[in-house]
Amino acid sequence: MDFHNLFLFLMLQFILVVIDNDIVQVNISNPEGCVTGIQYNGLDNLLEINNHESDRGYWDIVWDQGGEKRTKKGAKGKGKLDRLETTNMRVIMESEEQVELSFTRTWNLSLEGKLAPLNIDKRFIMLRGSSGFYTYAIYDHLKEWPAFDLDNTRVAFKLRKDKFNYMAIADNRQRFMPLPDDRLPPRGQVLAYPEAVRLVNPVEPEFKGEVDDKYEYACESRSNQVHGWISIDSSSDSTGCWLITPSYEFRSAGPLKQYLGSHLGPTMLSVFHSTHYSGADLIMKFGENEPWKKVFGPIFIYLNSNSDGFSPIKLWEDAKQQMVNEVESWPYTFPASEDFLSSAQRGKFEGRLLVRDRYIRDAFVPVSGAYVGLAAPGDVGSWQREYKGYQFWTITDDKGYFSIINVLPGDYNLYSWVNGFIGDYQCNNIINITSGSEINVGELVYEPPRHGPTLWEIGIPDRSAAEFYVPDPNPLYVNRLYVNHSDRFRQYGLWERYADLYPNEDLVYTVGISDYKKDWFFAQVTRKKDNNTYQGTTWRINFNLDSVNTKGTYKLRLALASVHYAELQIRINNLDATSPPLFSTGVIGKENTIARHGIHGLYWLYNIDVQGSLLVKGNNTIFLTQATKDGPFVGILYDYIRLEGPPT
Ligand SMILES: *[C@@H]1O[C@H](CO)[C@@H](O)[C@H](O)[C@H]1NC(C)=O
Ligand SMILES: *[C@@H]1O[C@H](CO)[C@@H](O)[C@H](O)[C@H]1NC(C)=O
Ligand SMILES: *[C@@H]1O[C@H](CO)[C@@H](O)[C@H](O)[C@H]1NC(C)=O
Numbered sequence: 001m002d003f004h005n006l007f008l009f010l011m012l013q014f015i016l017v018v019i020d021n022d023i024v025q026v027n028i029s030n031p032e033g034c035v036t037g038i039q040y041n042g043l044d045n046l047l048e049i050n051n052h053e054s055d056r057g058y059w060d061i062v063w064d065q066g067g068e069k070r071t072k073k074g075a076k077g078k079g080k081l082d083r084l085e086t087t088n089m090r091v092i093m094e095s096e097e098q099v100e101l102s103f104t105r106t107w108n109l110s111l112e113g114k115l116a117p118l119n120i121d122k123r124f125i126m127l128r129g130s131s132g133f134y135t136y137a138i139y140d141h142l143k144e145w146p147a148f149d150l151d152n153t154r155v156a157f158k159l160r161k162d163k164f165n166y167m168a169i170a171d172n173r174q175r176f177m178p179l180p181d182d183r184l185p186p187r188g189q190v191l192a193y194p195e196a197v198r199l200v201n202p203v204e205p206e207f208k209g210e211v212d213d214k215y216e217y218a219c220e221s222r223s224n225q226v227h228g229w230i231s232i233d234s235s236s237d238s239t240g241c242w243l244i245t246p247s248y249e250f251r252s253a254g255p256l257k258q259y260l261g262s263h264l265g266p267t268m269l270s271v272f273h274s275t276h277y278s279g280a281d282l283i284m285k286f287g288e289n290e291p292w293k294k295v296f297g298p299i300f301i302y303l304n305s306n307s308d309g310f311s312p313i314k315l316w317e318d319a320k321q322q323m324v325n326e327v328e329s330w331p332y333t334f335p336a337s338e339d340f341l342s343s344a345q346r347g348k349f350e351g352r353l354l355v356r357d358r359y360i361r362d363a364f365v366p367v368s369g370a371y372v373g374l375a376a377p378g379d380v381g382s383w384q385r386e387y388k389g390y391q392f393w394t395i396t397d398d399k400g401y402f403s404i405i406n407v408l409p410g411d412y413n414l415y416s417w418v419n420g421f422i423g424d425y426q427c428n429n430i431i432n433i434t435s436g437s438e439i440n441v442g443e444l445v446y447e448p449p450r451h452g453p454t455l456w457e458i459g460i461p462d463r464s465a466a467e468f469y470v471p472d473p474n475p476l477y478v479n480r481l482y483v484n485h486s487d488r489f490r491q492y493g494l495w496e497r498y499a500d501l502y503p504n505e506d507l508v509y510t511v512g513i514s515d516y517k518k519d520w521f522f523a524q525v526t527r528k529k530d531n532n533t534y535q536g537t538t539w540r541i542n543f544n545l546d547s548v549n550t551k552g553t554y555k556l557r558l559a560l561a562s563v564h565y566a567e568l569q570i571r572i573n574n575l576d577a578t579s580p581p582l583f584s585t586g587v588i589g590k591e592n593t594i595a596r597h598g599i600h601g602l603y604w605l606y607n608i609d610v611q612g613s614l615l616v617k618g619n620n621t622i623f624l625t626q627a628t629k630d631g632p633f634v635g636i637l638y639d640y641i642r643l644e645g646p647p648t
């Protein structure tokens with residue numbers, strides 16, 4: 001057979017399947033279903049040839065037995081890593097237009113405790129004339145199967161260390177990267193945890209003194225659509241390798257959930273579910289007798305090249321254009337699994353969102369850019385912890401209209417949040433989407449939490465602490481990418497800067513005089529003492545009241561952008577930190593956002609009644625005590641604070 005007369009061919013060997021469309025050749029181990037080789041642009045393999053064949057391109061999960069049988073309890077539990085090596089391969093489709101392969105593994109009770117109780121079906125698709133290939137997978141937990149937990153699932157590609165040295169994850173987040181060997185001692189020195197390494201003697205001296213940490217490259221789901229690596233093959237020839245995720249409907253926890261993507265390795269990940277920046281609330285828990293099936297993907301592994309000089313921008317711009325093409329083709333028409341539904345099998349949900357906050361304007365105001373989404377029925381804001389179903393999000397246009405298209409059949413609630421306003425909107429009616437359905441709900445009105453007029457406010461209600469003061473990093477711990485950058489918060493070690501700025505006395509903020517951009521440190525962290533212990537801190541907000549309604553009730557709104565093992569206590573006009581607080585959150589949060597250089601994790605809103613009798617005419621002080629002291633990474637990122645007077 002003359003393969004070169006075919007646009008696409010499939011070669012079956014005993015331990016290997018090769019798919020090739022004359023542009024890209026992909027080798028997949030048979031029947032394990034691991035990608036062992038990607039040949040493109042004259043490079044015999046883009047994947048790291050020194051890695052074992054099961055450690056180059058693979059799906060994996062981290063899982064544990066459920067309930068009492070969970071071996072590792074809590075957020076620190078690591079679970080069991082399983083590369084989902086399969087036991088059977090089937091050719092689903094083989095035509096001149098498309099090859100689709102299915103690699104499956106079937107679970108039964110004899111595997112209890114050894115493998116996660118899931119049937120796995122990993123698919124690989126190559127299309128004629130396409131510069132890349134697709135992969136997706138179907139996980140199926142049958143009704144009578146035991147309980148289990150799923151901590152993490154993803155697709156990983158390990159690229160060649162000797163080739164790929166330029167990484168791009170956003171227009172303003174791309175750079176030449178150090179070598180993986182630079183992380184190893186004595187070239188690298190581990191900092192406060194193993195992921196963060198200071199490059200003390202890198203092979204390329206230009207990286208000397210920088211910090212490398214994969215969490216500095218995490219991305220929110222909404223902006224995690226294309227990222228990857230570029231290799232310079234010669235002075236004129238370069239190759240790009242990209243992961244394109246055309247939809248985040250199958251990722252857990254909505255648009256703001258942060259995931260790892262590309263980072264030093266060189267590694268490219270498409271993570272569908274993880275606990276990062278959220279904690280143990282995001283461990284997927286399945287009970288006994290709980291059937292569940294989910295399709296993850298397809299995602300596209302896209303390859304491009306440039307032979308007229310090294311121009312990473314050209315390859316990046318081309319990859320972004322390809323991402324747009326993939327998004328426009330979503331949902332794809334070609335996947336052969338009947339579990340992946342076409343556009344015609346999905347439904348549409350439309351409407352208009354208005355906001356009414358009568359202390360700002362007594363009118364129903366359309367808002368543009370508000371996120372509106374359908375997710376599994378639940379409580380207000382529950383989408384940020386939701387993981388078993390699919391989520392469908394869009395943003396409103398400048399008249400407040402929204403249209404959520406290609407929604408999979410099922411029952412949902414409608415959720416929304418609006419930058420500039422606190423809280424979460426939820427429409428409690430169950431929305432039943434069926435194939436081909438088109439629902440228009442008309443006008444919906446979000447009335448954000450409001451009690452009385454704003455007396456003062458600190459920050460912007462947008463679920464992030466980015467507007468507050470983010471210090472420069474310690475010069476010893478710089479990632480040069482984030483110097484003079486909009487994402488200054490991604491630098492390592494900023495938690496230590498608080499004690500540098502406030503060695504003895506804590507932060508004091510005076511309403512009307514202080515500026516939150518300069519005077520409100522972005523995280524209320526602990527302070528390290530000389531004896532290597534840590535202290536909680538008490539911040540003060542001073543404010544003046546011209547008059548006080550002593551019989552009225554005031555309202556303190558505390559919107560938090562993330563917490564990690566923190567306890568926030570509120571006291572008013574009472575310096576005695578040993579007296580019972582007016583309010584305490586109790587110890588909350590396991591988001592680890594401070595150590596992971598994030599600017600938000602989960603959103604928390606507290607609404608606290610303040611009796612007028614606690615306030616005085618003239619100067620008042622609110623004391624915000626972060627009471628836990630378990631190391632450097634506990635603390636609070638505030639989103640927004642507001643004091644409202646009694647209703648008028
Ligand atoms: C794929 O397998 C074929 C056949 O064994 C081999 O000739 C080729 O070098 C392999 N390519 C890659 C990229 O591993
Ligand atoms: C259960 O799965 C194992 C591993 O795939 C297999 O060897 C065994 O035959 C299966 N047992 C039944 C009853 O299907
Ligand atoms: C939603 O519609 C489907 C299909 O018509 C039906 O099976 C399901 O019970 C409905 N759910 C609700 C809550 O009405």
Ligand SMILES: *[C@@H]1O[C@H](CO)[C@@H](O)[C@H](O)[C@H]1NC(C)=O
Pocket residue numbers: 484
């Ligand atoms: C920082 O960025 C600004 C605006 O992009 C630029 O004008 C300035 O020169 C930069 N400063 C440094 C030190 O790079």
Ligand SMILES: *[C@@H]1O[C@H](CO)[C@@H](O)[C@H](O)[C@H]1NC(C)=O
Pocket residue numbers: 529530531533
């Ligand atoms: C460490 O020092 C702080 C004050 O600097 C003190 O309150 C604390 O008790 C000391 N802890 C230990 C274990 O010595």
Ligand SMILES: *[C@@H]1O[C@H](CO)[C@@H](O)[C@H](O)[C@H]1NC(C)=O
Pocket residue numbers: 510542618619
């Ligand atoms: C109130 O606080 C302001 C700012 O801290 C201070 O300048 C002023 O003197 C105080 N007034 C009184 C009456 O304490």
